[in-house]
Amino acid sequence: MSIIRLNNVKKTYRMGEVDVHALNGVDLSLVKGDFVAVAGPSGAGKTTIMNMIGLIDLPTSGDIEINGQNVSTLNDRQLTEMRHEFLGFIFQSFNLLPVLNVRENIELPLLIGKKVPSKSERSDWVNHLIEEVGLSKWHNHKPSELSGGQRQRVAIARALVGKPPIVIADEPTANLDSITGAYILDLMKQMNKEFGTTFVFSTHDAVIREMADHVVLLKDGVVQEEIRS
Amino acid sequence: MILSISLRNLIRHKRNSLIIIILFALIITLFYIGNAIMVESGSGMKESYVQNFTGDLILKAPTIMDVSLFGPTTPSLEDFYIMPEITEKDRILTILDNRDDINQYTGLLYGAARMEISKEKYNVPVFGIEGDSYFSMFPDTSILKGYRLETGKQGLMITGERYRDLLESGRSVEIGDSVELKMAGRNGFRIREVELVGIFEYSQSNATLDDIVLCDMQTLADLNAMSVVLDQSEDISEDESSLLLLDDMDLFGDTLFGDDQFSDESGKEDILDNLFDDVIEISDANSMEKNQETGWQFILLRLDNAASTKSTVKDLSALFKIENLSVEILGWRSAAGFSAELVYLLRLIYNAGFLLVAFAGCIAMVNILLISVFDRTKEIGTLRAIGTQKTTIRSMILLENIILSTLGGVLGVFIGNLLLFYLNEKQIVISNSLLRFLLGEQFSVNGTVQLALFSVVISIVLGYFSSLYPIKHALSIPPSTAQNKGAY
């Protein structure tokens, strides 16, 4: 059963006078609970496709379905709500809020939604996630006091805190050394197993993609090959 | 949480926050001090006018032009404009007598006269009063010499300031001296000699009040030639006929109030004085003991509770309307004429100027706020990407700026009070005559809680308006900005 479906998705960026075709008609069907890798060289369109699936940017043409819902008809408020309810996002550059500490960064998505869980519910769950990502000792620290690997672990916990069915991670290990990167991937895989969350991550690292159930090879904005294991 | 994010953002961007707070503080200091000074002069003036001179409310006959107790407020089209008297006075007085909220009233006449006292000549505003009710309505006026005018008796009173002025110029002034009042009318001049019965002092005074001369109503009515003469007096008609000689001679110039109206330098005027001495029989006090009833141009009202002025005005106008009485109600400001309106006008002008300054300040503020939004582009993009609605982003930024503008406003009021305290302590003696007139002899201004709160509200309103454009910009930041390169 596919939780994410892309149908002839194209994305064109306008750079001054020239059009850059970042995605050139992508068809994709991702299965619920899978650990999916989108792999390809730099400039292949990985970030673009992550933005499309993560609903933080809209395609120039083509359809995207998340959880059976065609998103092209949604307005900004509905898209925002969908990002909040169905999707978690992990960025290459972590994107934590500098003024908040570890605990607060993780808790943040719970506080900006329509329904805010009770304080005790929040703190139990956030504590659990902090433990899961191994940051119990650091829960009071600000992002600036953490290493890159620690920051990305905070980002993973933040992406998971709303219990979304899908987590998108755009090159989550690109800013980390290979050992830390491997650890982050392990953590994601573990969460994927534990919560049944569908993970879609992009990478240009051939080693890392081996961990995925489903590898999508992207080049010049088109899917070259799909490998399912 | 939103509040705490906002607060922490403010602390994180200390420099920006500080600049904005200071900017707000400066603008609000300006507003606070300026208005504190003007409220003070306004209220000081209100005090002295209402307590000494106008009462709480003033009734008058309807007139085409705006009229104060000193006659028309705009230069009169007619050279010798005499205020109409109130018609159906008795019916109006009955209404006033029956009202519980009206404590006292007194009638009043006004005329601009040339006064000669101890050989000194002045142009003065003269009020014709009924001594008993007048002084019981203005009990704060004190008597320096002599005694108070009594109703029905003839006499004239000058202010202590004028008395001292006379003494300084080497004149001797005694109670019982004869004072000459000369008034220009359509038919020429009228002159009366009146006895100086007293020298009085207002509890709070200013240049306008110091000028005032009080005399019995009958004398002023004669000078105004508006008395209803029950027993036609011989010498008054003689007066009138002899005065006809001077008719059509525009000797007093164009305006009744012009400074050089009776200018001593004018040779014309000396001739005029001689002419008067030769031609005109000057009626003395005794010749006027007649059974006369004068009309009133104004009725001054003292209310039980000055705070309920508005409701009294409402009730009275309704009553007058029902009774079909043509009478107008003035507040103290209009009644006091230009000088009191001046404070009001000054305040308007000041605040119009303030608005310009505030506008410029807001533009500077908008720029700083925009920069602070630019600085956080990726942060805002991230918040949007993880599912923060635009409305929440709006609240966050608005909250930040409301906090800053509130702090700035409070700081501004604080600085304003410090400055006022400093100025009060320095005991500055005011030399500028206009400022002196407005503020008294020594600078002493204190802000009010009301003004302080209002200033902070103004600051918050400014904060709100300067946030609108930066917020608009922040909301236009797309979620994909979160993917932008560059750490933050």
Ligand SMILES: Nc1ncnc2c1ncn2[C@@H]1O[C@H](COP(=O)(O)OP(=O)(O)O)[C@@H](O)[C@H]1O
């Ligand atoms: N905002 C943008 N404006 C213009 N061109 C862009 C923009 N984002 C990406 N591109 C272009 O689209 C192509 C795909 O970019 P991207 O999706 O970032 O690739 P990847 O993440 O695989 O490196 C590249 O050629 C890139 O230069």
Ligand SMILES: [Mg+2]
């Ligand atoms: Mg990329």
